[in-house]
Amino acid sequence: EPEVTQTPSHQVTQMGQEVILRCVPISNHLYFYWYRQILGQKVEFLVSFYNNEISEKSEIFDDQFSVERPDGSNFTLKIRSTKLEDSAMYFCASSEVSGNSYEQYFGPGTRLTVT
Amino acid sequence: AQSVTQPDIHITVSEGASLELRCNYSYGATPYLFWYVQSPGQGLQLLLKYFSGDTLVQGIKGFEAEFKRSQSSFNLRKPSVHWSDAAEYFCAVWNQGGKLIFGQGTELSVKP
Secondary structure (H helix, E strand, O other): OOOOEEEOOEEEEOOOOOEEEEEEOOOOOOEEEEEEEOOOOOEEEEEEEEOOEEEEEOOOOOOOEEEEOOOOOOEEEEEOOOOHHHOEEEEEEEEOOOOOOOOOEEOOOEEEEEO | OOEEEOOOOEEEEEOOOOEEEOOEEEOOOOOOEEEEEEOOOOOEEEEEEEOOOOOEEEOHHHOEEEEEHHHOEEEEEEOOOOHHHOEEEEEEEEOOOOOEEEOOOEEEEEEO
């Protein structure tokens, strides 16, 4: 069964450093998303991406964040200058364009630890 | 604003007992509702979804959920819990902009 994959599974970085989290969505999906889950809190939407541009972003997704689809398979989230409060689990998701486009498939997540 | 409430943060049930996890939503239009499960160290796996039609929906692993518009609820049920069901369960509503809005989650523990 096709699945969303994410790398790395765990990333440790120092405050102020740039990080890039990588995702490979399901191959025939056209909508892509990033969510995050701070430890002990709910899963929060960050950004959605379609047709090579951002469809919607939350207020969390400020100028420090960017997303890109550099090739036909990868979807990345970049945090330019990490802060301690960016420590969280980051989930990538994708959905297809069809009657089931509301159904999002999630990757296993990348745990980001900022020290 | 749309929101999802899961009133129970942690529930413990005995193996073999029945389970009901509560979910209430706030959404102006007909909601598209989901239940996801997250096992420790794993991602979010879709258990079931409701878009329209029959208000009782069946999902994977023997789970079902019932949409009750009058109560703004979408409770998850399972008649007989297995130890492997221990996990965190998230209810979510699809927002027209395309994002999912999640509840706080309910952690399920199963005792032998």
